[in-house]
Every structure is written in structure tokens, then in C-alpha cells.
Amino acid sequence: MGRTAAGGIGPIGLGVAVLWLSVIVLLPLAAITVRSFDDGLGGFIDAIDAPAARAALTVTVGVSLIVTLINVVMGTLIAWVLVRDDFRGKGFVNALIDLPFALPTIVASIVLLSLYGPQSPFNIELNATRPALVIALLFVTLPFVVRAVQPVLIELDKEVEEAAASLGASNLTTFRRIILPTLAPAILSGAGLAFTRAIGEYGSVVLIGGGIPRETEVASQYIQKQIEIDRFVNAAAVSVTLLLIAFVVLLVLRLIGGRAARREERAG
């Protein structure tokens, strides 16, 4: 973005955008980073090296990775069905995708608790287990991959698949060698959003997850607890760690996705 780009909005626009980003995003992030080092580097390391903190971070990242992987597969599949298949009620299903995202997350937690809690109508009690965390996070992160892949899939040239078929490629080969590489940047971008949303999620896991330390307690719950017992530095240090993980994951996915996308974007 810059003054040289055609259609740019000039220095004032740029200034407003930077100021806005600074106030809304950078300032709080800077504040919490400073806060996390209130007791120096040693204090920071001690804070995240505490067994409960490490366990919470490990559980969070582990569960989020599983959730992201499932999302990559299921999200792509759902997007595929929504774009390629015609069935009654397609519009309704399409609208449904965004619902988990739009729903207040605490509502999601209550819904899941009534389904998989002690009064489960299916007799499946997952309350306060890691599978419960996975289910809760799958629920809230459903739209990311679907919505990232859908537009790319719509734009996908049907003739390219026919060309592959005429050259002898089976449907699976065509998907693996032609379609998947085209979708990869979108899938990665959706996966990045799903992952970063999952590691920070609080509302949907707070009831169904149970928050058992070193078992199902996720980072956000740990942070909440540390604040309640006035350990601000601990809370800030774990927060900054989450922030770093999110940043690195988004950056890496962006680099991988960007490399694939650049080849496509050169198209005239």
C-alpha cells in the first residue's frame, strides 16, 4: 500500500490507517508485552515455565493443531459439496456455516454441555475431557476453512479438470495434482485463522472443558485464573506467548501460501 500505487488514497488515508491500527492493535499488544516483563526476563521465563502454565499451553496448542487438521479436511469437503453439488436446502446449509461463528461462544458451550454433559441425551459424556475441547473448538472454527476455500473453488476452471481427465488422470489424481495445489493458499489461510482462533478461545470451552489443571485447562482459562489471584505477570507472559505462537503460525502459513499464490497471480 502506498502513494505510488494507482488508486491509493494518499498520505492522509495512510496516516489514518496507521494511527487506527496503532491504537486498536499495537498499543494493547505493546502494553501487555511490557507488562509481561515487569519482573524482567527471568520473571517472564519463570512465568511460562511454571508446570501449570506449560501444561495449559501444551494442551492449547495440541488441541488446536488437531482441530485445525480436522478443519482442513472437513472444511474443504464442505466447501466442495456446497460449490459442486446441487441439493435441496443448499442455501440453508450455506447460511448455517456461519452460525457457530456468529453465536455467542458461551451459548455454544452451554449447547455442547447439554449434548455431551452429564445429562447427555445420547449418553455420551465428554464433559471435562480433551475430546470435549476438540468438539467445542471445531464448532467455533468451522467457518474459517469453508469460507476461505469456497470462493476459490467457485472460480476454479472446470475445463482444467476436464483437460486432466483427457490426459488420463483419475479423479483422485486430478484432485491431488491439479485442484489441491490451486486450493492450497486458501486452505492454508483458513487453517491459520482457525488455529489462531482456537488457541485464544475461551467462551466455548469454559463450561464443557471443565478447566482441570494439566488436563483440560486451556491457556485462556489459565490466564483468567492468574488474573483472579493477582498474578498479572504470569497472565501477561502466557498471553504474550500465545501471541507469539499465533504470529509465527500466521507468518509461516502466509509464506508457504504466498509462494503458491504468486505463481497464480502472475496470470494476465
Added chain:
Amino acid sequence: MTDAVAEDLHRLVTESDAIAAQSHAIVVEHLEKHYGDYHALRDINLNIPSGSLTALLGPSGSGKSTLLRAIAGLEVPDGGTVRIGDEDVTYVPPQKREIGFVFQHYAAFKHLTVRDNVGFGPSIRKQPKAEIAKRVDELLEIVGLDGYQDRYPSQLSGGQRQRMALARALAVHPKVLLLDEPFGALDAKVREDLRGWLRQLQSETGVTTVLVTHDQEEALDVADHIAVLNEGAIEQWGSPREVYETPANDFVMSFLGPTAVLRGALVRPHDLVLSHEHIDGAVSTVVERVVHLGFEVRVELRDEQGEQLSAQTTRGEAARLDLAVGQRIFVRPGQPDAAPAPTTA
């Protein structure tokens, strides 16, 4: 295309075993296809000789692309049969038909280099890498894209992309080559170049080729045979000369070139003879406009019923007649050199 290029192509195709000399006839019998209420193909019967270049010519919606796609296996017909060589392929999926298909909009694999695009077919057939690389290089030389191996399709011009698509289709030793409006997206100059080049390539390789086009000039220029389609049915099948000179009906007549209506019958503007004298069978008209198109002169006329028609004549003939707007002139079908003796008006 220059002679040097043509010679080059000849040498490349003969020297290389990249394109196997195999020829298969295509036989289509009683082919039917519906899309809901829309009757896309009506009892299509077609016998495409092996080694020939056949054009399927028709306006949009005439079923020409559907027919080509049925031959390719990209559409499954409702009835009838398609045979390639000795094999009934009506219900054989495209993967197993051993065809080469070229699309109007190239259908390039954008995430793959030119090399990997062309090598895609052979690589699926699990051929050794070195063998694939050799064949890809040969094919790229034949299509004039040598040195472009590591480029991506987005770095090629439209004409180059279509050459790449042709190389990709030829890489699998197709029994038949099927082209769906292959030059439709290219500009006029490139289109003409590629057309000549395709003609040459086809006669060098001898691979049975079917080309879909809505451009009658392209069909007349490039094809050995033309099937003229309209509303899902074949109106006429024949050599370019046959369909142009002895059209089966008014549709074929008007689709293959400009026409004028004289006494309710269709005639070619260049088959109209103009004269100052009234000759039997001639129609009296008034000159409305004289357009000089280089060697040709188009004369726009209006007859006594107020109907417009245009005649095409040569520059010399126009000068001899000394045509002027508003002038009365007599028009009759025929050849100027075979003019009958004038009768008294």
C-alpha cells in the same frame, strides 16, 4: 507460415518419435443428447476418415461442441454410439479414450511449469522421468516453445499457451486430436498463423483431428471435411468446396458465406453479374453505394420491391461499368465471362 518454418516442422516431426504415426477413424452413429427439454444432438451420424482434419462448423448452440465433447467422453450421450478406431467408446470415460483435447481457453495447469504441463499425461502413465523430459523437449521444439520449459503459463501469451496446450495433448500419443474452438480466444493475426501451423502439423503427423469452430473461413481454410451443424443436427457433410459451392440448403448457404436474395433465391454476391443492358432473368436495381475493398468492390443495390441486396465484383469490372450512386443497373446470377448475348430491352 514461411517455408523455413514449414521445413523445420517437417524435419522435427519426422526425426522425432514424440508423435506416433497412428491414425484412427471416428464413427458416430445415431447420437442423441438432451439437456432437460433442450435437444442438443439429434440423430448425429458422422464418419470421420482416419488421418483427416475435420471441422465441425455451426453457430453457437448448434451442438458442435457437445458433439466434440461426446467424442471425447466429456459428455455421455443419451443414445447412439461413438467408435474410435475399432473400439466402441460410447461409455468409456475420457481417461481411457487416449484422446488429446484442446480447449478454447487453454485450460492450462497454472501452478505447473510449461515442462510439467506438457509432461502431465506421460507422468500419470508412470513413464521414466528421463523419457518424459526428452519427449517434452521434443514436443516443445515442435510447437515452437523451446526454451520456455521453466516458465509458468501466466508468463506466456495466448498463442503460446495454446501451443503448450497442443503439446500437452500430443504428449500422450493420442489416437485422435480434438480441438474445441482452439483459436477462438486469440487475435486475428495469431489465429491465422496458428491455423496454418496446425494444418501443417496435422498433415505431418497424420493424427485424425476434429476441430470445432463457428468461423466458416477457418473451416474452409483448414479442413479436409466440414460438417455443418444447426440446431443439433448435421445439415451437410462434405469437402470445403462441396459445402461452399453446392450447399445442401439455405442454412448452409448463408452460414458459409455472404448471400444476396434475388427473386426469392439465395445467391452469392460474387455470383451476381451487373450490366447496363437488360438480359433475360435480370432484375432491375438502383445503385445505393459502391464500397471499394481493395481488389473487390461491393455494390449495394435496391430492387424495385425496395429490397436491399449487395453484389461483389472486381475493381476492373466496376470501372468498366462506371458505377455511380443512383444509377439503374441490371443484376442476374451467373459468371461474367459466360454472359449470354444481350437481348433488346
